[in-house]
Amino acid sequence: MMRHISLVLVGALFGAGLALSGMLNPSKVAGFLDLFGVWDPSLAFVMGGGVIANFIGHRIVTRRAAPLYEGGFNLPANRSIDARLLSGAGLFGIGWGLGGLCPGPAISSLLLVPGDAVLFVMMMLAGLAVGRMLTSGPAARPAPQG
Amino acid sequence: MVIDFANFTPFASLIGGVMIGLAALLLMLSHGRVMGISGILGGIVQPSDRSDVPWRLLFVVGMLIGPFAVIHLLGRPIEIVPNTTGVLLPVAGFVVGLGTAVGSGCTSGHGICGLARLSVRSAVAVGTFMLTAVITVYIVRHVV
Numbered sequence: 070m071m072r073h074i075s076l077v078l079v080g081a082l083f084g085a086g087l088a089l090s091g092m093l094n095p096s097k098v099a100g101f102l103d104l105f106g107v108w109d110p111s112l113a114f115v116m117g118g119g120v121i122a123n124f125i126g127h128r129i130v131t132r133r134a135a136p137l138y139e140g141g142f143n144l145p146a147n148r149s150i151d152a153r154l155l156s157g158a159g160l161f162g163i164g165w166g167l168g169g170l171c172p173g174p175a176i177s178s179l180l181l182v183p184g185d186a187v188l189f190v191m192m193m194l195a196g197l198a199v200g201r202m203l204t205s206g207p208a209a210r211p212a213p214q215g
Numbered sequence: 216m217v218i219d220f221a222n223f224t225p226f227a228s229l230i231g232g233v234m235i236g237l238a239a240l241l242l243m244l245s246h247g248r249v250m251g252i253s254g255i256l257g258g259i260v261q262p263s264d265r266s267d268v269p270w271r272l273l274f275v276v277g278m279l280i281g282p283f284a285v286i287h288l289l290g291r292p293i294e295i296v297p298n299t300t301g302v303l304l305p306v307a308g309f310v311v312g313l314g315t316a317v318g319s320g321c322t323s324g325h326g327i328c329g330l331a332r333l334s335v336r337s338a339v340a341v342g343t344f345m346l347t348a349v350i351t352v353y354i355v356r357h358v359v
Contacts, residue, residue, distance in 0.1 A: 072245070072246075073269075073273055075246075076242075076245070076270055076273035077273050077277040077280075078277060079241045079242050079245065079250075080273065080274040080275060080276060080277020080281065081278070082234055082237060082238040082241070082277075083235055083238035083239075083250065083274075083277070083278055083281060084277060084278040084279065084280065084282050085231075085281040085284045085285050086232065086233075086281075087235065087278075087282070088281065088285040088286070089227050089230060089231035089234065089285050090227065090230075090231025090234075090235065091227065092231070093282065094293070094294050094295050094296060095295070095296065095297055095298035095299075096296035096297065096298050098298070100222060102345075102349050102351075102352040103352050103353070104216070104349050104353075105357060106217070106356055107217045108216055108218055108219055109219040110218065110225075111224045111225060111227075112228060114228040114229040114232055115228045115231055115232035115235065116232060116327070117232060118228070118229045118231070118233040118235070118236060119232040119235040119236035119331075120326070120331050121331075122232075122233045122236030123236040123237075123239045123240050123331035124330075124333075126237070127240065127243065127331050127332060130240060130243050131243070133244075136243065136244055136245055136246055136247035137245045137246075138246055139248075141247060142243065143247050144249065144332075145319075145329075147319070148335070149336065150336055153317055153318070154318050154319070154336065154343075155318075156317060156318070157314050157316070157319065157340075158340040158343035158347075159314070159318075159343050159344065159347045160310055160313055160314030160317065160318070161310070161314030161318055161321060161344045161347075162314070162344035162346065162347030162348035162351065163314070164306075164308070164310030164311035164313075165322075165344060165348045166349070166351025166352045167298075167299055167303055167306065167307035167355065168298060168303070168304060168308060169297075169298030169299070170298075170307070170308075170311070171311065171321050171322040172256060172311065172312075172315060172321045172322075173252040173322065173323050176275060176278050176279065177278045177281060177282055180282075180283075181292075181293060185297055188304060188308065189304055189305065189307065189308035190308065191305075191308070192305040192306075192308030193256075193312035194260050195312060196308065196309040196312020196315075196316065197253060197257045197261075197313070197316045198260045198312075199313055199316070200257075200312060200313040200314070200315070200317045201260075201261045201316045202261070203317065204316065204317055
């Protein structure tokens with residue numbers, strides 16, 4: 070039971086962090102990306118705080134033999150820097166810059182601004198499905214990281 | 216460079232960021248999973264294994280309710296101002312989904328998690344999507 074409740078609680082902590090940080094506000098995200106306009110550096114603090122907290126804890130957590138509720142840690146094995154990585158990340162940046170929403174904030178704002186967010190998320194899920202179909206060939210599909 | 220002090224929220228953003236990092240850490244501690252949202256969603260829309268879907272859905276349920284805790288504590292709604300309207304919004308959504316599926320990650324997976332693991336692959340991905348996002352915003356706000 071706790072193994073299921075913990076997932077909801079951790080998801081809620083993530084959603085609350087997104088809400089407090091300003092990541093749910095597309096115009097604030099664009100204000101951060103607008104380096105050549107009037108620049109709002111706030112989101113550098115989101116990324117900095119998130120990476121540092123995770124960096125410190127990750128070393129302690131993965132020293133364990135296994136996570137609390139699973140048999141082992143599921144860490145990405147793919148290290149290749151190839152055309153697929155660059156084209157995918159490049160495309161994502163274009164969509165992020167246009168809409169001001171990345172996947173996490175798009176989901177967490179679904180119940181706050183129903184109209185816009187629902188349309189964005191439906192198209193995002195369609196894009197995810199198409200992208201996975203395009204990239205799942207005979208070669209093994211690498212473990213998604215994000 | 217001109218700093219937008221009127222909208223600058225260093226403390227709320229830092230605390231929110233630490234909460235996001237702690238969530239990533241707790242998901243690794245409890246279930247041994249990378250907190251990458253595009254990957255978590257991708258495994259729902261196109262599961263490679265049916266038994267792999269429930270944990271993803273439970274996490275998404277949490278993501279939906281989390282913001283309401285902040286609204287309750289702050290006692291005011293969260294400011295949400297759209298960056299684009301009309302046909303560009305669904306186009307942006309589709310491109311975000313397509314790009315994160317092809318590039319195996321987004322801001323959370325490559326950013327918060329990949330950078331914390333000192334993954335060179337993720338650092339290259341973050342540099343790439345930051346660059347194209349900055350160029351896109353430049354074109355939309357200052358050229359078109």
